[in-house]
């Protein structure tokens with residue numbers, strides 16, 4: 001089965017009782033045993049549940065992996081990967097990793113006796129500079145947030161392998177529809193299924209996928225032990241969302257490329273960052289590594305930070321909201337939203353100027369999206385009259 005078919009048919013046969021094409025939500029904490037000699041397939045939902053089981057099989061199939069464990073959030077999946085470490089170990093975190101992952105590395109791991117350093121995933125050789133005999137694991141992601149830098153996954157894996165370091169890759173921004181890191185040698189893929197995999201901004205979830213049976217067993221044991229598992233309803237919603245992952249991603253990519261081109265030619269836009277543009281510094285790597293360039297764009301407004309904020313508040317279709325990967329378009333102002341915990345200095349050092357905006361481009365009609373950004377950009381340096389986001393659609 002090819003990718004789009006797997007998303008719809010793997011582990012999703014009609015239900016055995018009535019032949020319902022869509023399986024019910026098995027909303028039960030516990031399952032009855034026929035007898036004490038006959039341990040049922042499912043016995044308690046923190047351990048396993050039919051809806052979660054289907055979702056795990058689908059996500060594993062989409063990532064070309066053998067084993068998947070689903071979690072209650074992307075962060076829970078990432079912490080599960082870190083749970084493979086023990087006191088005395090050293091871990092490397094890519095410098096442009098998601099803020100929540102950085103928070104775990106900075107605040108939680110040192111308290112467990114685990115040393116943390118950063119490395120530059122754009123320069124795989126930087127791993128040699130910081131790795132030592134205790135370095136057990138490294139974590140990275142690409143495209144990164146919000147600069148959308150694209151690291152060469154196979155090159156990072158090759159250095160890590162040489163040094164015997166386990167690789168963890170966060171594939172949230174691309175989704176398995178555009179990039180399959182296990183095929184490039186990564187040991188563990190993690191996801192915030194909250195984003196593209198579920199695709200409708202209605203659940204919080206995570207997943208960990210691997211081909212290594214020992215790692216898979218430990219991830220499952222971790223989920224079961226700490227209870228960081230998704231509810232049957234959230235799994236069911238995610239299964240519904242994942243069926244359309246392939247077509248959604250095609251449309252996200254088409255819309256994002258058209259918008260990036262529109263923004264590039266706009267007089268009130270100082271710069272546009274989108275891996276699909278030839279002007280992007282990592283365009284060549286992205287073209288080789290990904291089957292589409294994704295739905296995320298960052299751009300800088302000409303003018304002051306106030307102008308950037310005004311644009312964010314002036315959009316009507318683009319909702320001013322955190323997160324990404326849903327069918328609806330979102331606009332974000334990183335200094336006050338996704339990267340608010342950093343100081344201005346740290347942000348600028350990481351290439352996040354105060355005039356930058358981030359878009360999660362949805363699957364609406366492209367002409368409407370362009371018109372929306374055009375009218376918002378026209379308001380630069382003008383007072384806002386019409387409310388924004390939620391206020392405008394109510």
Ligand SMILES: Cc1ncc(COP(=O)(O)O)c(C=O)c1O
Pocket residue numbers: 073074075076098100141145170172173191192193194204205206323
């Ligand atoms: C790249 C990436 N990884 C992980 C997460 C964490 O996911 P969750 O919010 O589902 O815990 C996020 C959330 O924004 C993210 O963007």
